[in-house]
Amino acid sequence: xxxxxxxxxxxxxxxxxxxxxxxxxxxxxxLHPAGGSSRLFVQNSNESFVLISVAMAQTLPVLTxxxxxxxxxxxxxxxxxxxxxxxxxxxxxxxxxxxxxxxxALAGFINGCIIVYGRLQPIIVTLxxxxxxxxxxxxxxxxxxxxxxxxxxxxxxxxxxxxxxTYGWPLxxxxxxxxxLIPTPVVLIVIVVLVIWVPFKNSVTGRGxxxxxSAEGAAYMSGLNVDRSRLAAYTLAGLFAGIGxxxxxLQTGSGNADIPxxxxxxxxxxxxxxxxxxxxxxxxxxxxxxxFGAMSLRAISFNFRVFDADGPLGFISDPLxxxxxxxxxxxIAVSAGAARVFSIKNRLNLFGS
Amino acid sequence: xxxxxxxxxxxLALCASLGVTGVAFAGPTYVDGPGALPACFTPWAxxxxxxxxxxxxxxxKVAVVNGFVGNSWRIQMVQxxxxxxxxxxxxxxxxxxxxxxTGTDAAAQLGAIEDFxxxxxxxxxxxxxxPTGFDxxxxxxxxxxVVLVPFDNILDTEAVMMVNEDQLLMGEMAANHLIKHIGNxxxxxxxxGLAGNxxxxxxxxxxxxxxxxxxNEFEIIEVVGNWDDGQAQKVTSDALAVHGSFDAVFTQGGxxxxxxxxxxxxHKFVPxxxxxxxxxxxxxxxxxxEGLKGLSMGQTPGLGAxxxxxxxxxxxxxxxxxxxxxxxxxxxxxxxVDGENFWxxxxxxxxxxxxxPPCDVNISAIEIMAQSKDDSx
Numbered sequence: 001x002x003x004x005x006x007x008x009x010x011x012x013x014x015x016x017x018x019x020x021x022x023x024x025x026x027x028x029x030x031l032h033p034a035g036g037s038s039r040l041f042v043q044n045s046n047e048s049f050v051l052i053s054v055a056m057a058q059t060l061p062v063l064t065x066x067x068x069x070x071x072x073x074x075x076x077x078x079x080x081x082x083x084x085x086x087x088x089x090x091x092x093x094x095x096x097x098x099x100x101x102x103x104x105a106l107a108g109f110i111n112g113c114i115i116v117y118g119r120l121q122p123i124i125v126t127l128x129x130x131x132x133x134x135x136x137x138x139x140x141x142x143x144x145x146x147x148x149x150x151x152x153x154x155x156x157x158x159x160x161x162x163x164x165x166t167y168g169w170p171l172x173x174x175x176x177x178x179x180x181l182i183p184t185p186v187v188l189i190v191i192v193v194l195v196i197w198v199p200f201k202n203s204v205t206g207r208g209x210x211x212x213x214s215a216e217g218a219a220y221m222s223g224l225n226v227d228r229s230r231l232a233a234y235t236l237a238g239l240f241a242g243i244g245x246x247x248x249x250l251q252t253g254s255g256n257a258d259i260p261x262x263x264x265x266x267x268x269x270x271x272x273x274x275x276x277x278x279x280x281x282x283x284x285x286x287x288x289x290x291x292f293g294a295m296s297l298r299a300i301s302f303n304f305r306v307f308d309a310d311g312p313l314g315f316i317s318d319p320l321x322x323x324x325x326x327x328x329x330x331x332i333a334v335s336a337g338a339a340r341v342f343s344i345k346n347r348l349n350l351f352g353s
Numbered sequence: 354x355x356x357x358x359x360x361x362x363x364x365l366a367l368c369a370s371l372g373v374t375g376v377a378f379a380g381p382t383y384v385d386g387p388g389a390l391p392a393c394f395t396p397w398a399x400x401x402x403x404x405x406x407x408x409x410x411x412x413x414k415v416a417v418v419n420g421f422v423g424n425s426w427r428i429q430m431v432q433x434x435x436x437x438x439x440x441x442x443x444x445x446x447x448x449x450x451x452x453x454x455t456g457t458d459a460a461a462q463l464g465a466i467e468d469f470x471x472x473x474x475x476x477x478x479x480x481x482x483x484p485t486g487f488d489x490x491x492x493x494x495x496x497x498x499v500v501l502v503p504f505d506n507i508l509d510t511e512a513v514m515m516v517n518e519d520q521l522l523m524g525e526m527a528a529n530h531l532i533k534h535i536g537n538x539x540x541x542x543x544x545x546g547l548a549g550n551x552x553x554x555x556x557x558x559x560x561x562x563x564x565x566x567x568x569n570e571f572e573i574i575e576v577v578g579n580w581d582d583g584q585a586q587k588v589t590s591d592a593l594a595v596h597g598s599f600d601a602v603f604t605q606g607g608x609x610x611x612x613x614x615x616x617x618x619x620h621k622f623v624p625x626x627x628x629x630x631x632x633x634x635x636x637x638x639x640x641x642x643e644g645l646k647g648l649s650m651g652q653t654p655g656l657g658a659x660x661x662x663x664x665x666x667x668x669x670x671x672x673x674x675x676x677x678x679x680x681x682x683x684x685x686x687x688x689x690v691d692g693e694n695f696w697x698x699x700x701x702x703x704x705x706x707x708x709x710p711p712c713d714v715n716i717s718a719i720e721i722m723a724q725s726k727d728d729s730x
Contacts, residue, residue, distance in 0.1 A: 034471045043471060047464025144485045145509070157489065252459055252486025260421075260457040261482070301461060304453050305416075305468050319419060319431050319452035 013277025053244025055272035055294035065282030066122030070130030072266035078245030083146025083255025108238015112231040137257035144256035213282025380495025389671035393712035396674035408670025412448035430654035437658035476664035524559025527626035534624035538570035539600030580606030589614035608633035632701025641686035650683030682706035
């Protein structure tokens, strides 16, 4: 096989995810009166950020062949924590953010330790720890509220120009109408991917996660540190989920230990991972695909806001049928990833690429 | 002063970043009352502030951003809102009407609100999934002169116009009804709603305030029925098994189930205050002669329609109270009329309270049911 073919064979799932996203989001942008404008990108990236974070979090355990049912709870716990600590003087805000991120990573690390050293099934462990994290969230924030630094909230949830305006920094003129219009949440996601995911994926521990997911026995026999890869995967899952919780606190300016919301995020994170092309059996996929998976999932519900109720497809936007159509489109998108099964002669071929 | 400076810098920066010209900061201004249509848009309390938006030219684009769908109340709320905007008088004021349900996810709900603002809608009605976290949405709405109206589950803020019913008063009305029929002493069953919810808390507090006032000698037994017919019936049966008999009942919801439990236990009918389910009203109509002296009142799914009316009124430049207390719709065993405020041929789960003469909002059950028929096609 040529290099291009090999490259395509290992990345087609990612391109499929990007394709699905472009199709769904393109329809929305086309129908939206403000389609393609900077403020619409800001709004869309804002409402997608938290789901993207938990989807990234879910990807790592899934890559190792596990599942993390606590991502929504960790997100909610950090959201509740942030509403207590991310305020006050700039130093306090900074320390608060560090505390949130460390707590998130610690929560993930605890998951990892119980799974690796307790030799228990990830699904059971994270179901239990998820309930514990939810309890901590309720303890930290029994009723919705709290306070999050207002300036930081504004700076993080608008475009790059806003950071300069909020903090009164001089803004270069060439910047204002070009790069300055990029939504800050987009930049944050790119930073997380470049600073955390890419180096991790290329490290021995990161590649170990893929190896553990494809064939744990083979990975062990090849001398990879299986335990370390697993621990790293769950710790990073906690960290990514915590970034989502922190962002939700900035976005809403408050904390809310909302149990149904935590559950919804956990389930949606799994759906996003699957649309993003990561195999639930482990070993195939990646965080970037999950980002597009999460955005596709969000973009499905965007469309309900712009469909003309009196048009030929107006019935889709019926408020009582929306969950039905959301689910159906999700099912079609997930099935598209598995369509290859129909065209192969022998199912063993599936393991070839 | 420092804060003021800071916020004005932020405000200016916002305008600059979005290329907004003209007025530096739009949105409502606080004015002196009284407001428009005080019989319908009743201010919540004496110190409720009044707001006024700049008058806009209609017709208007209106959106409803619902949280989750999944109980009959929410479904009926959506259908009532749709039926309301189809009434000729309202239809002429509205050029576009859209409803979305965003689930229990705060980020998605905030996004949907912002989306409709970006689409150029004039008013957005919403049932908030969380009482906090809407500051940003409110600020963006104000900046674009969009009237945002949370109702039913309202926000902990004074910066937006909101619509609800006074749950405390509802509890007091229930207590007064029972006292009127059984005097100042007796054994009472109180069937409560969803624990931790502010509606349950307030109805309970209002009820107890009157029942426990000086001069009353009541023994009150409390059970939790979660506003659900099945659960209310079960806990009422349990209470009857343990305590034998009661002189009167206050049930917050699942009222049909509560009464059924009394019937199945062979208990005599007693004065009962409950919600506005059709089934409960059917039972009152059938058995009021036998002692089921019922009072039926409720949180109406018509709140959505009234919120739309409030939004339209605000868009027309009227002075509006910041927190609107919608009159509580109620009927008792003397005022029930089949086909008017209950329907013996409709399902038990239908919420009957849909007519608000002071608000000129009258959506008959027939119109609401016609909506549901359209939906299934």
